[in-house]
Amino acid sequence: MPDAEMTALLQAVLDEVCADIPAWDTTTRERIAARLRDVARSGRSSVDELKQAGRGALIRAPTMWP
Structure with missing residues (x-):
């Protein structure tokens, strides 16, 4: 469990x-x-690494269209 x-x-x-x-949009x-x-x-817990990963997940969020 992560610390505070x-x-x-x-x-x-x-x-x-x-x-x-x-x-x-709670799913995203x-x-x-x-x-x-x-x-x-x-x-990997630097602010920059986390922001990059979060933005990457946002960009690559699946859609219902192919």
């Missing part, structure tokens, strides 16, 4: 990356949060 400092960092990055996502926000957790667990 890491939790706060992950939340801040999530909020920044999701700033333009509508509040009702959850997808980005999961990616941030995965990156943090792998030991």
